Structures are given as structure tokens and as C-alpha cells.
Amino acid sequence: MSDAADYGYVADNVKRILSEIGETEEKYRGTSGNVRLMAVTKTVPPEAVNAAVRAGVTLLGENRVQEYLDKKDAYLPEAEVQFIGRLQTNKVKYIINSVTLIHSVDSVKLCGEISRLAVKNNKVMDILAEVNIGGEESKGGVSPETLRDFIAEVSEMEGIRFRGLMTIPPPGCSEECFEKMQRIFTDVQDRYKTADILSMGMSADYKLAVKYGSTIVRVGTGIFGARTYNK
Numbered sequence: 001m002s003d004a005a006d007y008g009y010v011a012d013n014v015k016r017i018l019s020e021i022g023e024t025e026e027k028y029r030g031t032s033g034n035v036r037l038m039a040v041t042k043t044v045p046p047e048a049v050n051a052a053v054r055a056g057v058t059l060l061g062e063n064r065v066q067e068y069l070d071k072k073d074a075y076l077p078e079a080e081v082q083f084i085g086r087l088q089t090n091k092v093k094y095i096i097n098s099v100t101l102i103h104s105v106d107s108v109k110l111c112g113e114i115s116r117l118a119v120k121n122n123k124v125m126d127i128l129a130e131v132n133i134g135g136e137e138s139k140g141g142v143s144p145e146t147l148r149d150f151i152a153e154v155s156e157m158e159g160i161r162f163r164g165l166m167t168i169p170p171p172g173c174s175e176e177c178f179e180k181m182q183r184i185f186t187d188v189q190d191r192y193k194t195a196d197i198l199s200m201g202m203s204a205d206y207k208l209a210v211k212y213g214s215t216i217v218r219v220g221t222g223i224f225g226a227r228t229y230n231k
């Protein structure tokens with residue numbers, strides 16, 4: 001087991017990012033405490049993840065089902081875990097009882113399986129609709145044009161509670177993409193009372209995301225350092 005002191009840089013990064021989030025909220029939104037910092041754990045050993053939790057992170061983000069299953073028993077139990085990666089329909093069963101929110105929902109088929117398993121397990125699963133704000137073909141997410149119909153369909157499904165939107169803006173698209181997402185989110189909030197989460201912002205752009213109304217920023221590299229190539 002690694003000593004917690006080995007991960008002192010993780011604690012330093014968490015503290016710095018938490019205070020930057022708070023300052024950015026104060027500056028642009030006139031409030032603080034409405035944005036959660038998610039630590040994105042892909043490729044990161046559980047000891048480093050736990051160092052982030054000890055430093056004040058209350059939310060972990062998982063991309064890969066198998067990696068999560070391999071690591072989850074070693075995580076400190078107090079952190080909440082949410083799923084943020086591409087999720088194959090046949091893998092929903094492995095996470096339905098251990099994550100509190102699925103961020104990356106972009107197909108009716110996937111929602112059908114989440115609904116089926118939620119009902120079977122006697123629970124309600126919170127989901128976000130992923131929006132492909134940059135119109136990139138290589139990325140998942142629902143286009144802004146089809147978002148209304150998509151939400152109308154999946155929010156009616158039994159066992160599913162629609163909680164808001166998630167996005168991964170393309171690298172080149174900075175301020176306009178965030179502004180556009182904020183507008184889309186406001187529109188969605190006007191129509192759905194349960195929509196209170198905007199998952200937007202990563203290591204390179206979390207301050208910009210906070211400026212434009214994000215409520216969860218998903219940070220990996222900024223907390224844990226660069227990921228090993230090809231992982």
C-alpha cells in the first residue's frame with residue numbers, strides 16, 4: 001500500500017481547484033457552493049483516488065465498467081460514484097446498483113435497458129442526456145436539434161429520472177460552445193423541474209464552464225496528473 005504522503009500533490013491540486021471553482025462562482029454567478037468537483041479516475045490507482053477523497057472530493061467519475069469493477073472495493077466508501085463514459089447496453093447491469101447518476105446517455109435503446117433494470121431492482125436511476133454541442137461525428141451525444149424529442153421520450157420511461165445535461169465540447173470551441181450549452185440547459189430547465197444538473201468542464205476549461213452555469217466539473221489530469229499513454 002502506498003503511503004498517503006506519496007499523493008500530497010493530489011491533495012494540493014484538489015484544494016487549489018476547489019478554491020478556483022469557488023472564486024469563479026463568486027465572480028460570475030454571485031454565489032458559491034453550487035458546483036461539485038468530480039475526480040475522473042480513469043487509469044488512476046485507488047490510493048490516489050482516495051487521496052483526492054481525503055482532500056475533499058465527494059464525487060468520482062468512472063469511464064470504463066471493467067476498470068471500475070476492478071477498483072471499486074478499494075475506494076473509500078464516502079465518495080459518491082457516477083458513470084461518465086460510453087456505456088454499452090449489455091453492461092448497465094454491472095453498475096445499476098452502485099452509481100448514482102449516468103451522465104453519458106444518448107440513445108433510446110440504452111435508456112430502455114436502464115429503465116428495465118431500474119424497475120427490476122426497484123429503484124429510480126438518475127440520468128443526464130449527453131449533448132454533442134460541437135456536432136462532432138466521432139463523439140457520442142444527441143444533437144441540439146434532436147434533444148427536445150430525445151428528452152421527451154426518455155423522461156417518460158419508468159425507473160428513470162431525467163436530471164439534466166452533460167457535454168464534452170470540442171477543443172477548438174471555447175466560449176461559444178459553453179454559452180450555447182447554458183442556453184440549451186436553461187430552456188430544458190424551463191420544461192423539466194427535475195433538471196438541475198449541467199455536467200460541463202474538464203481540466204482545461206472548468207473555469208469557463210463554471211462561468212456558464214456548470215454544476216458538475218469533471219477533472220482528471222488537473223487532479224492526478226497526465227494519464228499514461230494508451231490507457
Ligand SMILES: *Cc1c(COP(=O)(O)O)cnc(C)c1O
Nearest residue numbers: 040084202203218219220221222
Ligand atoms: C477523461 C474525461 C474527463 C477528464 O478529462 P481531463 O482533461 O483529464 O480533466 C472528463 N470527462 C470525461 C467524459 C472524460 O472521459
